[in-house]
Amino acid sequence: MVQQDYIPIGTMAKLNGTTVVTLRHYDRLGLLKPQYVDEATGYRYYSIQQNARLDMIEYMKELGMSLKEITSILESGDITLIETMLAKKNEQIHSQIRELKLRHDAVERTIASIERYRKSPVTGTIALEYIDRRYIYSKPCYQNFYEGDISSFEKVLIDFRHGLIEDEVPQFHTYNIGTSIKRNDFSAGKLIAKDIFIFADHLLSSLGFEMKVVESGMYACIYTDSYDNEIEYAHRLLEFCHEHNYVMAGDYICEILTEFTVFDDTQRGMFLRLQVPLDFSSKLV
Amino acid sequence: MVQQDYIPIGTMAKLNGTTVVTLRHYDRLGLLKPQYVDEATGYRYYSIQQNARLDMIEYMKELGMSLKEITSILESGDITLIETMLAKKNEQIHSQIRELKLRHDAVERTIASIERYRKSPVTGTIALEYIDRRYIYSKPCYQNFYEGDISSFEKVLIDFRHGLIEDEVPQFHTYNIGTSIKRNDFSAGKLIAKDIFIFADHLLSSLGFEMKVVESGMYACIYTDSYDNEIEYAHRLLEFCHEHNYVMAGDYICEILTEFTVFDDTQRGMFLRLQVPLDFSSKLV
DNA sequence: TAAAACTCTGACCTTGCAACAGAGTTTAAT
DNA sequence: ATTAAACTCTGTTGCAAGGTCAGAGTTTTA
Numbered sequence: 001m002v003q004q005d006y007i008p009i010g011t012m013a014k015l016n017g018t019t020v021v022t023l024r025h026y027d028r029l030g031l032l033k034p035q036y037v038d039e040a041t042g043y044r045y046y047s048i049q050q051n052a053r054l055d056m057i058e059y060m061k062e063l064g065m066s067l068k069e070i071t072s073i074l075e076s077g078d079i080t081l082i083e084t085m086l087a088k089k090n091e092q093i094h095s096q097i098r099e100l101k102l103r104h105d106a107v108e109r110t111i112a113s114i115e116r117y118r119k120s121p122v123t124g125t126i127a128l129e130y131i132d133r134r135y136i137y138s139k140p141c142y143q144n145f146y147e148g149d150i151s152s153f154e155k156v157l158i159d160f161r162h163g164l165i166e167d168e169v170p171q172f173h174t175y176n177i178g179t180s181i182k183r184n185d186f187s188a189g190k191l192i193a194k195d196i197f198i199f200a201d202h203l204l205s206s207l208g209f210e211m212k213v214v215e216s217g218m219y220a221c222i223y224t225d226s227y228d229n230e231i232e233y234a235h236r237l238l239e240f241c242h243e244h245n246y247v248m249a250g251d252y253i254c255e256i257l258t259e260f261t262v263f264d265d266t267q268r269g270m271f272l273r274l275q276v277p278l279d280f281s282s283k284l285v
Numbered sequence: 286m287v288q289q290d291y292i293p294i295g296t297m298a299k300l301n302g303t304t305v306v307t308l309r310h311y312d313r314l315g316l317l318k319p320q321y322v323d324e325a326t327g328y329r330y331y332s333i334q335q336n337a338r339l340d341m342i343e344y345m346k347e348l349g350m351s352l353k354e355i356t357s358i359l360e361s362g363d364i365t366l367i368e369t370m371l372a373k374k375n376e377q378i379h380s381q382i383r384e385l386k387l388r389h390d391a392v393e394r395t396i397a398s399i400e401r402y403r404k405s406p407v408t409g410t411i412a413l414e415y416i417d418r419r420y421i422y423s424k425p426c427y428q429n430f431y432e433g434d435i436s437s438f439e440k441v442l443i444d445f446r447h448g449l450i451e452d453e454v455p456q457f458h459t460y461n462i463g464t465s466i467k468r469n470d471f472s473a474g475k476l477i478a479k480d481i482f483i484f485a486d487h488l489l490s491s492l493g494f495e496m497k498v499v500e501s502g503m504y505a506c507i508y509t510d511s512y513d514n515e516i517e518y519a520h521r522l523l524e525f526c527h528e529h530n531y532v533m534a535g536d537y538i539c540e541i542l543t544e545f546t547v548f549d550d551t552q553r554g555m556f557l558r559l560q561v562p563l564d565f566s567s568k569l570v
Numbered sequence: 571t572a573a574a575a576c577t578c579t580g581a582c583c584t585t586g587c588a589a590c591a592g593a594g595t596t597t598a599a600t
Numbered sequence: 601a602t603t604a605a606a607c608t609c610t611g612t613t614g615c616a617a618g619g620t621c622a623g624a625g626t627t628t629t630a
Binding site for chain 1: 290302333334336337340343354374376378379381382386388389391392393395396433434436439440441443446447450456
Binding site: 309 | 614619627
């Protein structure tokens, strides 16, 4: 008759949709001690009432609490503690959802970026393109990386990223990076780095980041798949503009469309779009 | 001069906003081997270009990939693989968000439940209450637990929960449980359990669960904080109805408002609202 | 030249279990 | 009453992504 209610561990596990290992685990943690343990054999026997506690544990797990948290709450036996705990949990869940949404956006951006890479023209192509308004979060370049080699650019990049980390820009890795040269410098053929920036969502500004606008308009663009070519290709772009007597409407921009360092340890695998905005307002005259 | 570019591990960590331990970890995993290792001292030295790879790793981590996944992708060097990976990630993120939302609802339900408990009348109170329409997901009771003790009810409950697990009802722990007695049985004073159910969101039905409606209306209610009292209090409720010549409009319901098994291992700490809907349509005559 | 700061390896810790091994126990069927 | 099947025990190892020591050696700075 005492036996009647004594449930062995396997049965208990099945009844509650959990596993034997889990129950032993809880026993070790002191979270749920079996009501009776046979001293001779060490067999664990549970009572049917202990389902309630297991139930509660299961439930709190569902709410995303750790076993440690659950233990402390169950030991304290304080309802108000549970309430504050739940309120905290709710906060946590909220921020988790926010984070996941940011992550989702990040993934979307990357997918879009890869797709764009696929559909980009081959290296060397020069094209006139209409580009929509963009928002950038920029910092000045204190060093002209056009004078050094790629490691010189790396240094600037590291500085920049450092700044982004300090500013706590979320998911900054997923935003495309760009650099600029002042219009006058560029049109004079002087490659002097001005700013480095990320092309970011406008919503970053709603998070308190001060962003600049890159106006929409027609751009002369040239594509290249290596950072080493930038200088040569930038000159080509400049020649192109001169040949056609195009008037520049703003700063030159080097936009890093994709940057996968998958295949090569030694150098960034980049795909760049070098671009300069054109001024066609004279056509109105 | 060779030294120039060789970055020791601590500096590398700082540059990238990570830790020394992490870098050593990546080294062991083969995810990012330092460019040069001093054979005599074992000191790791990185090149500035390796920031790119670390960058990429950091980035993929941000997308929620495991180091294993990252390793395999970086080793394969296949862009299409990255694309399919990203698509999968997006799916994952979606379902994670869905899950979190369910969890959030669950926490809210529990908070509401505790609050309700706080504001509930004391044991023994009889009240006439208007109760809104409710939706229940129910199963018949194959055993009349009113004939046994609490363990008899536990058995029914276990069966029921088992059914819910099988049906894959999400977060079912957070829905309040109720049981019913047929109107005729109850009004004749015969306590014979009919159904056991959860009071669930209507949205469960949009997930394909067939739910029943408990109509809104005036209810005669009595509160108790112990399961052991149910029978006695149910009779009190019945008497109350007889005294006032109330006509019952439907089945008797025992609603478990809160059920915290925090303080006591041996028995569920319950707070019940026993209720029966009343028919006041005669007043229209 | 000495102290401070850095780095090394190796081992163990975290969470919430899962998957063994090898031995003993209970239950069911014969 | 056996015997086989099913169950349970303890104890160890493993997972992910590192964190946290200890004790020894190395590099940089004062």
